[in-house]
Amino acid sequence: MRKLVLIAVSFMLLLIASFCLLFFLLHAGTDVTDTKLAGASFSVDSYGAKGDGQSDDSQAFLKAWNDACGSAKGTPTLFVPKGKAYLFQPVKLKGPCKPASISVQQIQGNIIAPESVDAWKWSDDDKDAWIRFSGINGLVINGGGQIDGQGASWWKCGSDGNCPRPTALHFHSCQNLQLSDLTHINSPKNHISINTCNDTHISNLHFIAPEDSPNTDGIDISASSNVFIHNCKIETGDDCVAINTGSSFINISDVACGPGHGISIGSLGEHGESAEVEEIYVRNCNFTGTQNGARIKTWEGGSGYARKITFEDITLIAPKNPIIIDQHYDPLPAATNNSAVKVSDVTYRRVYGTSAVENAIKLDCSNSVGCTNIVLEDINITSSVLGKDTYAFCNNAHGRSSSSTPNVTCLD
Numbered sequence: 001m002r003k004l005v006l007i008a009v010s011f012m013l014l015l016i017a018s019f020c021l022l023f024f025l026l027h028a029g030t031d032v033t034d035t036k037l038a039g040a041s042f043s044v045d046s047y048g049a050k051g052d053g054q055s056d057d058s059q060a061f062l063k064a065w066n067d068a069c070g071s072a073k074g075t076p077t078l079f080v081p082k083g084k085a086y087l088f089q090p091v092k093l094k095g096p097c098k099p100a101s102i103s104v105q106q107i108q109g110n111i112i113a114p115e116s117v118d119a120w121k122w123s124d125d126d127k128d129a130w131i132r133f134s135g136i137n138g139l140v141i142n143g144g145g146q147i148d149g150q151g152a153s154w155w156k157c158g159s160d161g162n163c164p165r166p167t168a169l170h171f172h173s174c175q176n177l178q179l180s181d182l183t184h185i186n187s188p189k190n191h192i193s194i195n196t197c198n199d200t201h202i203s204n205l206h207f208i209a210p211e212d213s214p215n216t217d218g219i220d221i222s223a224s225s226n227v228f229i230h231n232c233k234i235e236t237g238d239d240c241v242a243i244n245t246g247s248s249f250i251n252i253s254d255v256a257c258g259p260g261h262g263i264s265i266g267s268l269g270e271h272g273e274s275a276e277v278e279e280i281y282v283r284n285c286n287f288t289g290t291q292n293g294a295r296i297k298t299w300e301g302g303s304g305y306a307r308k309i310t311f312e313d314i315t316l317i318a319p320k321n322p323i324i325i326d327q328h329y330d331p332l333p334a335a336t337n338n339s340a341v342k343v344s345d346v347t348y349r350r351v352y353g354t355s356a357v358e359n360a361i362k363l364d365c366s367n368s369v370g371c372t373n374i375v376l377e378d379i380n381i382t383s384s385v386l387g388k389d390t391y392a393f394c395n396n397a398h399g400r401s402s403s404s405t406p407n408v409t410c411l412d
Helices: 003-037 058-070 152-160
Strands: 041-043 052-056 077-080 085-087 093-094 103-107 110-112 129-135 139-142 147-148 169-170 178-185 192-195 198-208 219-222 225-235 241-243 247-257 263-268 274-283 284-289 293-300 303-317 323-326 342-355 361-362 371-383 391-395 397-405
Touching: 041 058, 058 077, 058 093, 058 103, 093 397, 139 323, 147 303, 192 198, 219 247, 241 247, 247 263, 263 274, 263 303, 293 342, 323 342, 361 371, 391 397
Parallel strands: 041 077, 052 085, 077 103, 085 110, 093 129, 103 139, 110 147, 129 169, 139 178, 147 178, 169 192, 178 198, 192 219, 198 225, 219 241, 225 247, 241 263, 247 274, 247 284, 263 293, 274 303, 284 303, 293 323, 303 342, 323 361, 342 371, 361 391, 371 397
Antiparallel strands: none
């Protein structure tokens, strides 16, 4: 009997030990897997960055980036620590990187450019961007920090063309790009440029520059598709978002724009060039004190098309040109008017608010080509000036209008 009891106890202890070993192995395996997914961490401080706002931290940043980009374990993370200011000269961050899916750069501190034009040090003749990312797939940039282009000196010297101004952040051929939770201030030129990037997600960004700062667009998009911009606040001296040739399937929602020049398709067709833009959807955005609201602008003499464009659920607080199609966007007296970018299939729906000017709707289309299938539905734009009325202007625009104030007689 005692022998049977001992055998039973031994068997139970073996079962318990086996269960404990299995439990340990399973959890150990999970931890290892999670570690692999997390990948290594690369802080710019570990590579000699000072973060005092005076020392040049560019090389430390590049070394940290190169190691993160070359890391083959999981998803590497590059950190710019909180509470410091890192001075960067112009840098280029190139891919492809070893991580197959994604590379993460987390900006928690501040990144600042040299304060004066003369203090910028260029490594070569490519002077159109301060921080350039190219050929990197699955790049994620976030962290709550600030990127300061210190553009004031550039705005003065660049007004006469003597020193072409650089873009602050330029992304070229970066697929599956994600940008979020950052503040961008005072770029010498446009704050962010997106070029030949597909499947881009931009959210929770704040752009700040003086209203009179030249060409300080928030986001410029060109030759890109499937770009999603959501929940951003853009206060700059030019377009909040500019959509240029080669772009398609651009979705913009919940953007607060102002001051600035509005959300613009174009300009398109400069110097007689052919332009192609289509499938643009702008929803639930507001324009406050902007020079324009929902704008399409093309140069005379261009060709190609801008089509399948929708602006809906738009709130207006005294912009100067709430709804505008301008196919005579040409300050040069020698322009020809024999051809134009074809504008068609454009819908404005549920656009409400006030206009700072009486001409609230301006559809100034090309005399040679004209605009077709322009649709206005449920529009109510009144004057922000007490006692004034609003009106619509049309030139060679064709389509239909319903429930619109002001009345658009050319589309009725």
